[in-house]
Amino acid sequence: MSNQYFNKYFKLRKHEAKVAWKKAKISKMCYLFLLPYALLFTMFYILPVINSIFYSFTYYNILEKPRFIGLHNYISLILEDDVFLIGIKNTFMIAIITGPLGYILSFLFAWLINELPRWIRAITIVVFYAPSISGTLYTIFSVFFRGDSYGYANAFLQDWGFIDAPILWFNDPRYMLPICMVIILWMSLGAGFLSFVAGLQGVDGSQYEAGYMDGIKNRWQELWYITLPNMKPMLMFGAVMTITSSFGVCDVTMALCGYPSTDYAARTVVTHLFDYGFSRFEMGYACAIATMLFLIMILCNKAIQSLLRRVGT
Amino acid sequence: MSKKNKETEVVKHHLIQRRKPNRSIGGDLAIYIFLILVGIAMVFPLVYAINAALKPLDELFMFPPKVFARNPTLDNFADLFVNMSKSTVTFSRYVFNTVFMTAAGTAGHLLIASMGAFVLAKYEFPGGQTFFKMVTVALMFSGYVTQIPNYLIINKLGWIDTYWAVVIPAFAFPMGFFLMKQFMEGLPSSLIEAAKIDGASEWRVFTQIVMPNVKPAWLTMIIYSVQALWNNPQSTFIFSEEKKTLVYALNQIQSGGIARTGQAQAVLIIVIAVPITIFMFSESQILETMASSGLKD
Numbered sequence: 001m002s003n004q005y006f007n008k009y010f011k012l013r014k015h016e017a018k019v020a021w022k023k024a025k026i027s028k029m030c031y032l033f034l035l036p037y038a039l040l041f042t043m044f045y046i047l048p049v050i051n052s053i054f055y056s057f058t059y060y061n062i063l064e065k066p067r068f069i070g071l072h073n074y075i076s077l078i079l080e081d082d083v084f085l086i087g088i089k090n091t092f093m094i095a096i097i098t099g100p101l102g103y104i105l106s107f108l109f110a111w112l113i114n115e116l117p118r119w120i121r122a123i124t125i126v127v128f129y130a131p132s133i134s135g136t137l138y139t140i141f142s143v144f145f146r147g148d149s150y151g152y153a154n155a156f157l158q159d160w161g162f163i164d165a166p167i168l169w170f171n172d173p174r175y176m177l178p179i180c181m182v183i184i185l186w187m188s189l190g191a192g193f194l195s196f197v198a199g200l201q202g203v204d205g206s207q208y209e210a211g212y213m214d215g216i217k218n219r220w221q222e223l224w225y226i227t228l229p230n231m232k233p234m235l236m237f238g239a240v241m242t243i244t245s246s247f248g249v250c251d252v253t254m255a256l257c258g259y260p261s262t263d264y265a266a267r268t269v270v271t272h273l274f275d276y277g278f279s280r281f282e283m284g285y286a287c288a289i290a291t292m293l294f295l296i297m298i299l300c301n302k303a304i305q306s307l308l309r310r311v312g313t
Numbered sequence: 314m315s316k317k318n319k320e321t322e323v324v325k326h327h328l329i330q331r332r333k334p335n336r337s338i339g340g341d342l343a344i345y346i347f348l349i350l351v352g353i354a355m356v357f358p359l360v361y362a363i364n365a366a367l368k369p370l371d372e373l374f375m376f377p378p379k380v381f382a383r384n385p386t387l388d389n390f391a392d393l394f395v396n397m398s399k400s401t402v403t404f405s406r407y408v409f410n411t412v413f414m415t416a417a418g419t420a421g422h423l424l425i426a427s428m429g430a431f432v433l434a435k436y437e438f439p440g441g442q443t444f445f446k447m448v449t450v451a452l453m454f455s456g457y458v459t460q461i462p463n464y465l466i467i468n469k470l471g472w473i474d475t476y477w478a479v480v481i482p483a484f485a486f487p488m489g490f491f492l493m494k495q496f497m498e499g500l501p502s503s504l505i506e507a508a509k510i511d512g513a514s515e516w517r518v519f520t521q522i523v524m525p526n527v528k529p530a531w532l533t534m535i536i537y538s539v540q541a542l543w544n545n546p547q548s549t550f551i552f553s554e555e556k557k558t559l560v561y562a563l564n565q566i567q568s569g570g571i572a573r574t575g576q577a578q579a580v581l582i583i584v585i586a587v588p589i590t591i592f593m594f595s596e597s598q599i600l601e602t603m604a605s606s607g608l609k610d
Contacts, residue, residue, distance in 0.1 A: 029515050030432040030441065037429030038444060040485035043466065045451045048459035055462070062465075109351070112344050124348065125600075126593055127356045133536070133592050134585035135544030136560060139567060140362045150374075186355065191488070191537075191603075198603035219336065233607020240452050240608065248455035255564075270457045277461040278549060286461045294458045301453040 049294065055287035062281055073288035084289070086264050087272040090177060091247060094268065095300075098181050099246035102188025106238060109189060110196035111223070125197060132190040138183050142256055145169035145179060170257045173265030180253050180266060187252075190245065192238030199234035203227055228311050235311065239304045247297050250274070269293050362585070366390070366578040373574055389579035396576070402554045404562070408583075411543060411559040414476055418483030419538040423531060426490040431519050434497035435505060445494065449608065451487040460549065467550060478550035483542055489534035495605040496530040497523065529598035536599060540588050559584055 056073055058066035077084050113124045131137055144152045147168040154166040169175045203226070211226050228235070250270035257266035260275070269289060277286035360380065365373065367385035397404040433441050463482065464473075472478040500523065508522045524531075546561040563584055567577045592599070 026436060027438040030436045030438040033432040033515070033519070034429040034441075034444070036425045037485065037490065040425065040481065041448065041451070041487070041490075044463060044482040044485045045459060045487065046447065048462035048466065049454075051462035051465065052459065062468075109348075112348055116348075122596055124352060125596060126589070127352050129592065130359055130589055131355060133540055133588045134359070135540060135588065136563060136581065137358060137362060137585050139563075139581065140358045140365075142567075143361075143365070144358075186358075191606075194600065194603045195606045198600045199607065201600070202604045219340070233609050236608035237606050240449075244453060244455045248457050250457065273457060273461070277464070283461055283465070290458045290461055294454050297454045297458070298450070 052287045052290045052294065055284050056291045058284045060282075060284040060287075062283060066284065069284070073285050074292075077285070077288055077292070083264050083267060084269075084272055087267045087269045090253075090265075090267060091249065091269045093177065094181060094184065094249050095243075095246040098184045098188060098249075099242050102185055102246065103192065103238060103242045105185065106189050106193040106242075107196050107235075110193055110200055111227070113197070114200045125194075128189045129193060131187045132193075138187060138252055139255055141179070141183055142170070145256075147171060171262050173263050176253075176257045176261060176266045180249075180256065183252050183256070184246070184249060188242070188245075190241060192241040195234045195237050195241075196231070199231045200227065203230045232308065232311060235308050236305060239308060240301055243300050243304060244297060247293065247300070269296075359585075362578065362581055366575075366582040368575070368578075370575055373578075389575040390583075392576050393579050393583075402557070406555060407557060407559045407562040410476075410556055414479045414483075414547070414558065415539055415542040417476070418480045418542045419535055421480065421484040422486055422489055422538050423534055425484045426486070426534065427493055427524065427527075427531075428519065430490055430494035430497055431523055434494045434500070435502065435523075448487045448490055448494075452491060464549060473550055474552050474556065476556065479542070479545075479547050483538060486538055486541060488537050492533050492537070492602055492606055493527070493530045495607070496527055496533075496602050499605055500526055529601040532595035532598045533602035536588070536591055536595060539591060543587055544584070 055066060057068060057070060059069050059072075060066035109128055113121050113128075116124065146152075146154065147166060147170065149155055149158055149166045151166070151169070153169065154163070157163045158166065167175060169179055207226050207230070208222065211222060216222050216225060248270055250268050253261070253266040253268055254271060254274075259271060261267060270293070273286050273289045273293070276282045276289065357380075364380060364382045364385075366389055367387070368382040369384055369386050369388060372379070372382060372384070393404050432438070433445055467473055467478045467482075472481070504522055504526070505518055508518050513521070544560055545558070546564060547558050548561055551557060559580070563577070563580045566573050566580055569577070
């Protein structure tokens with residue numbers, strides 16, 4: 001009797017061990033497949049973030065060993081570094097204006113072209129997406145906004161008598177940021193826009209039909225009650241893309257306004273980071289800037305995500 | 314009663330048959346006009362750039378400037394190769410550097426990220442979801458945050474001023490990994506199980522079943538990887554002139570002043586043509602991938 005019981009027990013154990021072994025074998029295969037990517041990802045994404053936080057508490061100039069100085073970098077960044085404060089102010093200005101606006105424009109255009117005939121839509125997508133994918137096309141704006149009277153903008157304004165002397169668009173602090181923002185907006189239909197286009201195409205048509213039955217009267221109601229709730233995951237993805245790019249602005253301002261720009265009027269956080277990291281080799285200080293930027297981006301992402309969860313409710 | 318019911322049914326059916334009952338003609342017209350205006354504004358810089366590259370020198374400096382070239386020529390492009398063949402680093406070398414780094418980085422990224430994405434999408438194992446969460450967090454900060462420590466790491470590896478400093482980190486690009494994993498989740502698991510029953514190994518399943526079925530995601534990965542590598546001057550990791558990229562050359566030529574205006578326009582066209590062309594030919598596949606790009610909580 002007890003023998004039989006033991007036999008059963010061992011059989012079960014044996015079976016369990018077999019299952020566990022099989023699972024481990026599958027897991028092992030999984031780890032092997034993931035290993036190359038995980039290794040590189042750790043080396044070039046996780047480790048740098050940790051390093052960056054570590055170095056931000058030190059004085060480090062590559063030649064000497066890092067020396068621990070506590071919060072000194074952060075304190076001098078916030079209390080003593082006027083240029084950094086300009087950079088923070090500019091970055092936030094750019095992010096607050098171009099971020100939400102670019103995001104809304106991405107969705108608006110994706111939504112407006114959604115019902116166009118197929119091939120017209122395909123062309124429109126290329127037209128709208130080209131500025132963002134081409135990456136360097138924005139440098140053409142230096143021709144339009146040239147500082148002498150040969151630039152289009154100046155020539156136009158002079159011909160119509162708005163101004164007497166040509167405006168130095170990219171040297172005059174009054175104009176630098178607004179023009180850069182216009183250009184950034186022009187480039188803002190990026191990955192988020194594509195995600196929206198694809199998401200809108202994927203909304204189940206029968207939901208709209210059900211909506212008409214339930215008395216949805218116009219396209220705005222349809223948008224809020226049917227389209228947007230269906231698009232939530234894409235809206236999240238688009239938000240991540242927008243936040244990341246709008247706090248990381250530096251290409252456009254550096255290429256058009258120069259580096260450094262007049263009166264630091266076009267300095268952003270990332271430009272400041274480059275300045276200390278690659279021009280002055282104060283790596284500890286630069287890492288403190290990077291860590292702050294990292295925190296700003298992550299916190300902003302979390303905040304926007306909790307906001308987006310309420311869409312359509 | 315049943316007759317009346319049927320009648321309303323027919324009316325409702327009729328309403329649904331017209332595809333969009335909630336649309337007014339005026340509204341549609343306003344949208345079309347708005348889209349056309351915005352479209353012209355969006356495409357104007359591109360049209361201008363193309364025409365500027367085709368303009369002979371006298372037209373480039375004509376005043377008032379014209380948008381369209383009157384006597385289009387390819388002289389500016391020829392100048393690039395002829396004039397710059399006398400400089401220490403020829404123009405074709407810059408082209409080669411960029412093409413090589415972009416191709417190598419993209420190919421490695423495609424293979425390595427797809428392998429990881431495959432197991433994350435199709436199997437459950439301890440740590441898998443945590444790892445994926447980390448990748449999505451990596452989407453939330455831009456590469457600038459990690460640039461300084463990255464420089465230090467690459468310096469330690471001794472890769473500074475080699476192609477590898479650009480190529481290897483590109484393998485780990487999180488965006489492509491994320492999109493590939495999301496897309497692979499849509500792949501029916503029965504496909505993989507069927508192959509397994511037939512005795513295929515995991516590697517075979519991956520190369521012969523999974524990869525051929527996710528071609529749209531390949532193209533998406535390629536376009537994002539190309540965009541990131543092609544448009545980056547990469548001047549932080551590479552110092553020697555003979556390893557510099559096309560975009561770096563573009564910046565040099567653009568700052569070369571008025572004498573090189575024509576050449577600058579020609580390089581700009583060469584630089585932007587590649588990503589735009591790839592996108593045009595793979596648009597529908599990319600949109601197919603982006604349909605699964607959503608971030609779920």
